[in-house]
Amino acid sequence: xxxxxxxxxxxxxxxxxxxxxxxxxxxxxxxxxxxxxxxxxxxxxxxxxxxxxxxxxxxxxxxxxxxxxxxxxxxxxxxxxxxxxxxxxxxxxxxxxxxxxxxxxxxxxxxxxxxxxxxxxxxxxx
Amino acid sequence: xxxxxxxxxxxxxxxxxxxxxxxxxxxxxxxxxxxxxxxxxxxxxxxxxxxxxxxxxxxxxxxxxxxxxxxxxxxxxxxxxxxxxxxxxxxxxxxxxxxxxxxxxxxxxxxxxxxxxxxxxxxxxxxxxxxxxxxxxxxxxxxxxxxxxxxxxxxxxxxxxxxxxxxxxxxxxxxxxxxxxxxxxxxxxxxxxxxxxxxxxxxxxxxxxxxxxxxxxxxxxxxxxxxxxxxxxxxxxxxxxxxxxxxxxxxxxxxxxxxxxxxxxxxxxxxxxxxxxxxxxxxxxxxxxxxxxxxxxxxxxxxxxxxxxxxxxxxxxxxxxxxxxxxxxxxxxxxxxxxxxxxxxxxx
Numbered sequence: 019x020x021x022x023x024x025x026x027x028x029x030x031x032x033x034x035x036x037x038x039x040x041x042x043x044x045x046x047x048x049x050x051x052x053x054x055x056x057x058x059x060x061x062x063x064x065x066x067x068x069x070x071x072x073x074x075x076x077x078x079x080x081x082x083x084x085x086x087x088x089x090x091x092x093x094x095x096x097x098x099x100x101x102x103x104x105x106x107x108x109x110x111x112x113x114x115x116x117x118x119x120x121x122x123x124x125x126x127x128x129x130x131x132x133x134x135x136x137x138x139x140x141x142x143x144x
Numbered sequence: 145x146x147x148x149x150x151x152x153x154x155x156x157x158x159x160x161x162x163x164x165x166x167x168x169x170x171x172x173x174x175x176x177x178x179x180x181x182x183x184x185x186x187x188x189x190x191x192x193x194x195x196x197x198x199x200x201x202x203x204x205x206x207x208x209x210x211x212x213x214x215x216x217x218x219x220x221x222x223x224x225x226x227x228x229x230x231x232x233x234x235x236x237x238x239x240x241x242x243x244x245x246x247x248x249x250x251x252x253x254x255x256x257x258x259x260x261x262x263x264x265x266x267x268x269x270x271x272x273x274x275x276x277x278x279x280x281x282x283x284x285x286x287x288x289x290x291x292x293x294x295x296x297x298x299x300x301x302x303x304x305x306x307x308x309x310x311x312x313x314x315x316x317x318x319x320x321x322x323x324x325x326x327x328x329x330x331x332x333x334x335x336x337x338x339x340x341x342x343x344x345x346x347x348x349x350x351x352x353x354x355x356x357x358x359x360x361x362x363x364x365x366x367x368x369x370x371x372x373x374x375x376x377x378x379x380x381x382x383x384x385x386x387x388x389x390x391x392x393x394x395x396x397x398x399x400x401x402x403x404x405x406x407x408x409x410x411x412x413x414x415x416x417x418x419x420x421x422x423x424x425x426x427x428x429x430x431x432x433x434x435x436x437x438x439x440x441x442x443x444x445x446x447x448x449x450x451x452x453x454x455x456x457x458x459x460x461x462x463x464x465x466x467x468x469x470x471x472x473x474x475x476x477x478x479x480x481x482x483x484x485x486x487x488x489x490x491x492x
Contacts, residue, residue: 034440037416037437037438038437038438038449038458039458041437042437042451042458049176054180055180055381056384059384059385062385116416119385119416120416120418120437122385123382123385123387123416123417123418124418124435124437126381126382126385127378127381127382127418127420127435128435128451128453129177129180129181129381130374130377130378130381131373131374131420131433131435131453132174132177132453132454133177133181133374133377134372134373134374134377134433135432135433135453135454137372137374138372138422138430138431138432138433139431140431141454142431142432142433142453142454143432143454143455144431144432144476144478144479
């Protein structure tokens with residue numbers, strides 16, 4: 019009996035660098051745009067509510083967040099809108115939530131580590 | 145391996161910006177983070193005023209550290225001089241204190257300990273936010289396209305240059321067993337019998353092992369001696385996301401082996417939790433800080449993506465190469481192993 023084919027994520031979500039190079043680039047843009055850590059945390063908390071949502075619903079919710087709650091934070095609103103347009107399959111939704119969780123975690127962690135590095139010999143450049 | 149750049153600066157007032165524009169890129173980035181880390185608008189305002197008053201980045205850094213742990217009432221009290229109870233001060237001092245909160249802070253007995261040396265960037269380093277830096281699109285990072293480039297022409301060059309191959313997730317180099325079999329001395333050293341370990345011994349003081357030297361600061365959350373990865377600050381920063389960290393040194397006497405902690409790190413990475421590490425030449429010698437971003441598993445092989453926090457190099461590292469402790473694919477070759485790790489735990 020043929021087994022049902024497992025749904026594959028869309029190309030942007032299948033990219034190996036989604037949570038690597040792409041994430042660091044986005045983080046850089048957010049920091050350039052003066053997006054604070056608390057904005058990202060609030061965004062993550064909103065996105066965690068999407069658990070189990072279908073791609074269409076999630077995309078609509080992302081756009082609503084971009085034009086509503088985070089309209090005053092344009093770089094974050096832009097990012098949400100961009101990712102809303104990339105949601106194609108239902109399996110993309112948890113990957114997107116995970117991506118934003120990582121954005122917030124990596125951003126906060128890098129801030130702490132940059133400051134901690136100063137305590138190392140040669141300011142952490144040894 | 146890739147060089148990365150990051151941001152400009154946040155929340156800088158127009159008055160401070162004139163001064164900040166003349167600072168090196170690293171100092172501007174640091175100031176941006178200080179503003180971001182400042183818990184209240186009052187502290188941000190004071191930092192901006194200190195910059196506008198002409199203080200150096202190092203002084204402002206120390207000032208921010210001194211204020212961070214204080215409440216607004218105490219901050220205001222320590223950075224302003226009350227004319228009614230300021231009999232001991234001259235008019236000039238009072239006027240200057242009014243314009244310069246850092247001066248007022250010192251005038252009222254506050255002590256700062258700024259670092260003397262500003263951080264230096266390696267030659268050829270492209271600063272964050274440089275205008276001609278291209279932003280990579282998905283097509284540049286798609287592994288399938290990278291594999292195609294590897295197969296169609298770039299392959300031979302990459303095979304000659306294992307580091308370039310690492311970037312594509314390839315590992316044409318010998319695996320860890322081969323490396324260790326070819327060099328029994330290296331194998332013994334990697335198994336914890338390092339000369340450093342023998343000299344220092346298990347009870348050697350941390351300072352002799354190249355331990356980090358905590359910078360004294362007023363009010364800031366003080367890192368305990370030896371906690372290079374600042375787990376207290378990490379826990380504080382990620383508390384709102386339900387993540388906490390447990391830091392430990394690796395490969396030294398009475399310490400877990402790298403292989404053991406990486407098994408736990410792999411589980412964390414698969415759950416999407418980043419894993420901070422310190423890099424160095426030998427156990428106990430923390431020299432650089434880095435962050436494991438993700439893990440890729442293909443069959444029996446594992447590759448980790450590691451980001452050097454200050455040099456902003458990003459590289460994929462085969463697990464075998466990591467465990468060989470012989471070299472990491474970063475520009476600095478002396479820091480060839482993981483010396484410390486902060487394992488994350490998530491409530492979610």
